[in-house]
Amino acid sequence: MVGTGKGAENGILIKDAESLERAHKLEVVVVDKTGTLTEGKPTVTDYLTVRGTANSNEIKLLQMAAAVERNSEHPLAEAVVNYAISQGVDRKKLTGVQDFDAVTGRGVQGVIDGHLIQIGTERWMQDLDIDTQSLQSQRQAWEQAAKTTAWVAIDGKAEGLMGISDALKNTSAQAVSALQKMGLEVVMLTGDNQQTAEAIAQAVGIHRVFAEVRPDQKAAKIKQLQSEGPNKNRQVAMVGDGINDAPALAQADVGISIGTGTDVAIAASDITLISGDLKGIVTAIQLSKATIANIRQNLFFAFIYNVAGIPIAAGILYPIFGWLLNPIIAGGAMAFSSVSVVTNALRLRNFQPKGVR
Numbered sequence: 001m002v003g004t005g006k007g008a009e010n011g012i013l014i015k016d017a018e019s020l021e022r023a024h025k026l027e028v029v030v031v032d033k034t035g036t037l038t039e040g041k042p043t044v045t046d047y048l049t050v051r052g053t054a055n056s057n058e059i060k061l062l063q064m065a066a067a068v069e070r071n072s073e074h075p076l077a078e079a080v081v082n083y084a085i086s087q088g089v090d091r092k093k094l095t096g097v098q099d100f101d102a103v104t105g106r107g108v109q110g111v112i113d114g115h116l117i118q119i120g121t122e123r124w125m126q127d128l129d130i131d132t133q134s135l136q137s138q139r140q141a142w143e144q145a146a147k148t149t150a151w152v153a154i155d156g157k158a159e160g161l162m163g164i165s166d167a168l169k170n171t172s173a174q175a176v177s178a179l180q181k182m183g184l185e186v187v188m189l190t191g192d193n194q195q196t197a198e199a200i201a202q203a204v205g206i207h208r209v210f211a212e213v214r215p216d217q218k219a220a221k222i223k224q225l226q227s228e229g230p231n232k233n234r235q236v237a238m239v240g241d242g243i244n245d246a247p248a249l250a251q252a253d254v255g256i257s258i259g260t261g262t263d264v265a266i267a268a269s270d271i272t273l274i275s276g277d278l279k280g281i282v283t284a285i286q287l288s289k290a291t292i293a294n295i296r297q298n299l300f301f302a303f304i305y306n307v308a309g310i311p312i313a314a315g316i317l318y319p320i321f322g323w324l325l326n327p328i329i330a331g332g333a334m335a336f337s338s339v340s341v342v343t344n345a346l347r348l349r350n351f352q353p354k355g356v357r
């Protein structure tokens with residue numbers, strides 16, 4: 001009770017007291033990228049068309065892409081729509097899309113005036129046999145700059161490329177290094193492409209990356225990490241914000257959601273970081289360690305009076321010293337053990353997170 005209360009004071013909502021007890025045993029912390037390490041507010045920063053600039057086609061293409069993306073709730077889709085509007089596309093013209101379809105982890109498509117518009121990842125374009133050679137060097141350069149890229153294809157031909165950037169939270173690198181100093185392995189799990197994921201991982205100091213993981217594979221990756229190590233039973237925490245993270249949050253030994261994330265993620269998690277500041281994970285683990293240490297001390301206080309008193313009451317010292325235990329002392333010890341436990345538990349109120357403020 002004191003531990004969960006202390007958590008709340010530090011912006012950590014602990015829904016399940018058992019998870020507070022489990023957190024001190026964690027060995028691996030898996031973090032989602034978008035919305036967890038990053039702010040989750042992507043913006044389009046680069047846009048090029050295959051046919052070159054100074055072309056009315058450029059705006060027309062953007063308008064069609066935005067019209068299709070408007071049907072999606074993906075954060076990247078919103079970024080495309082906002083960018084199109086900022087470039088002068090009229091919001092009212094973002095209509096007339098038929099046969100809209102979102103391909104999980106790949107992209108979106110729709111038909112406008114009989115033309116098939118597809119917006120999505122390099123991998124998807126490869127699957128669709130769409131040639132993406134023309135802007136390949138730009139794509140790689142953007143991805144090395146930690147940007148997510150999306151192709152715009154019309155009728156099976158790549159016509160444009162967008163670079164989408166999502167700023168890192170300014171506390172992410174600090175939180176990762178604090179976790180590593182505590183001896184935990186930090187792993188990134190993302191649906192984004194390998195290059196972008198690695199660029200972000202490098203910026204925050206994460207050495208192990210699972211990229212291009214589809215939402216339905218995220219929980220399996222957690223299972224894989226849990227079965228690693230000598231005992232095949234590593235304690236793994238998952239930190240995520242999205243609907244697609246929910247199965248992984250449930251699979252993890254401790255699921256940690258971001259308070260600014262989706263309701264589904266929060267519901268699937270054991271612990272919620274209200275502000276979204278990842279340093280809360282460090283605090284949660286420290287709090288767990290402090291709570292477990294306190295529980296162990298309390299077990300000592302709960303038993304020591306009995307361990308000492310019962311044998312004396314039973315007469316173990318009687319043959320030597322002629323000592324027995326007066327029931328008044330026994331009654332006093334009973335009460336005193338409770339007082340000791342409660343007083344010691346309340347000491348947890350002095351808990352202060354270390355090294356992360």
Ligand SMILES: [Mg+2]
Nearest residue numbers: 032034035242
């Ligand atoms: Mg996310």
